[in-house]
Amino acid sequence: MKKSLIGKTFVFLIGVSLLLLAACGSTENSGDEVIKVGVGSAEIPTWNLVKDLAEEEGITLEIVKFDDYVQPNLALDSGEIDLNAFQTVVYFDNFITERDLDLSAIGTTSIWPMGIYSQDKGDISDLEEGDQIIIPNDPTNLGRALLLIEKAGLITLEEDFDGQGGTENIAENPKNLEITPVDSGQTARGLEDAAASVINSDMAIKAGLNPTNDPVFREDSGNKSYINIIAAPTDEKDNVSYSKIVEIYHSDEVSSFIEEEFGGAAVPVKEPISYLDDYKQN
Template sequence: MKKILFTGILACMMAVLAACGGSDEAEGLLEDGKLKVGVTSGPHEQILEKVAELAEEEGLTIELVSFSDYVMPNVSLSEGELDLNSFQTEPFFDHMNEERGLDLVKVADTVTFPMGIYSEGVEDVADLKDGAQIGLPSDPTNSGRALLLFEQAGLITLEEGLGVNATVNDIAENPNNYSFIELDSAQIPRQLGEVDAAAINSNFAMDAGLVPGEDSIFIEQDSTFVNLIAVREENKDDEAVQQFIDIYQSDEVKQFVEETFQGSVVTGW
């Protein structure tokens, strides 16, 4: 009798555990009924608002969480406070993953924001005076990107082969003795009047009312810095993630980007 009773209890316990496991697997990221997506303020947020609108029509609720910096969206995603994020280039993403030991993966490309050089004092990079102070982002990846931009503009020459990993210490030639000042990416538009020129990420430039194609005195040529959608490794095959990607890379979103940003933001898929 005891053996029969024990067997019955064990069977019930296994059934309960199996039911719980099956429920978690089925619900996935939509366990709470919505996807929580991290973005930076400005164009990324605008695009995601359109994605959310289209997603709602398909029965997918998206909650946007806006950030004013480049670090916290990845930290929040890694810690489970977000389901995915959409705001960063692949070189920056790789750097963050390595530096902070994050277990995040890229699942899709989104858009490209050409970085530009801006100035309140000159209208052409050729008019910058000897010894001019030039601002650039302080985070490693965007700093390297800005230095490559300065090289494209003919302001400096970098040591060969470093690419986005270049730092101000890797400037091989600086014939006009420019002084390079590293500043917080999000704050550069507000500090533009304090330097002679500065490299600004387009999302922050546009957030400050600047139009990259019109207001920059030099803009990135043939950019390979496509932004991406990132998730935790464990969620890369989640059905909700694929649904989100399909909506983001839809013709409706492509049209929205083209009409809204007029070339200042370019689709990268």
Template sequence: MKKSIQFISLLLTLIFILGLSAGCSQQSTAKIEKPLKVGVTAGPHAEVMEQVKKIAEKDGLKIEIVEFNDYIQPNVALNQGDIDVNSFQHKPYLDNIIKDRNYDIISLANTVIFPMGIYSSKLKNIADLPVNAVVAIPNDPTNGGRALLLLEKLGLIKLKPGIGLKAAVTDIVENPKKIVIKELDAAQIPRSLADMDVAAINTNYAITAGLVPTKDAIAIEDINSPYANIIAVRSKDKENPAIQKLIKAYHSDEVKAFIQEHFKGSVTAAW
């Protein structure tokens, strides 16, 4: 009788231990299967992330897409830990947010770019730009500086050393072709294209005017543009395996093919 009681006691102990083990295993599995929350803005960023989600699932990563309707909340939510990653902004924008709000957020990888292009109704090649050509650029500091950096990269001007993204027309130190720069409202530039030799136009305004950046621009920003959009995370999560899987899925051939086909050149892969 005593041996029977001892056997039952031992059996119950084993069942209890196995139950604890199974419970821990389930908790561990639940933790692994917890979806990665990715913040995006509605539109192109959300559309691309839907494709990324499909690719990531094949690699065992579940993604929960959280859409925002402004450019402020995705970084607020990331900084507070309400989401794990966001994908909606270019690095200059993030840098300004970090400077203003002291967020501990970093850029991990490039995503897409809405390329600024140089367009012309008179020229087929930027190399044919004549002396004293009239060049239109946006008159706001951010886009104006972006246009000047593109003109510098094309060898048309040289800017003050180190001026970077804050470049203004007054920072031009060399202008070998003596081009005349006209600063106009960005939305007005496509309508003024016929009056200019060339013009720097943002993608959103180019599309509205019926232009396709990769088809109609005679020069365009490449994937090394500082205005490429990025994947941003809290600095403590930069080595997170789940986020590395997200980047792997985003940078897949399937996602690149989707971007090329779906956006017809108005949005391009930046990796």
């Protein structure tokens, strides 16, 4: 009986020891914080690097891919993801105002110049009477596209046009161009039928286009309104780990990667978020 009791005690102690060892092993990894970041497909290469660098800081990033401009903010607001990084500051501000979302911009990332693309025209001046131009239809990208078409010398907008509003703001259209707003995700496909299409860089990359070399006319990268940002729920905007992610994104290693990976299609921005406080005056 005594031997049996000793044997059971020994087995019990072995079992407890194994449990303690297992617990110690899980504790080693349990310190890692998992943060879900929603990004567009074009930015996944950059965020894979950020993920690797964050891992060294004890932060585990889970990258969640989105293919549109609506769901990432809704997912952030509902708590499905912790951060997102896919949109310009002007788009973000308009979206959260319209949807009454309590989200905040916490860091700058890069600027992706918009371009006018064409399969048939070698130069923007080759557009002819009545040609169709496809543009994105969401409020901020629509206005941005109209400003780009104006800068290309094709139309004249009302003097007080500030980027808000649609084609009703066209004051002069000498070539009677047919300017057709469609969903941003369809702008690249529009090249199959239209003479030209205004396409965001991330959508262009997704369609296999080169945003540096392929446009017949391209936006410059100096407008603060079109700088992309990292967004978080407002009650988490001062989260230390989130601030660390912004810091990592602004590192020389990430900036160099963006420059080499995208060849000018994306331009890294390392300014603090306060840099965008006056973007509406830019």
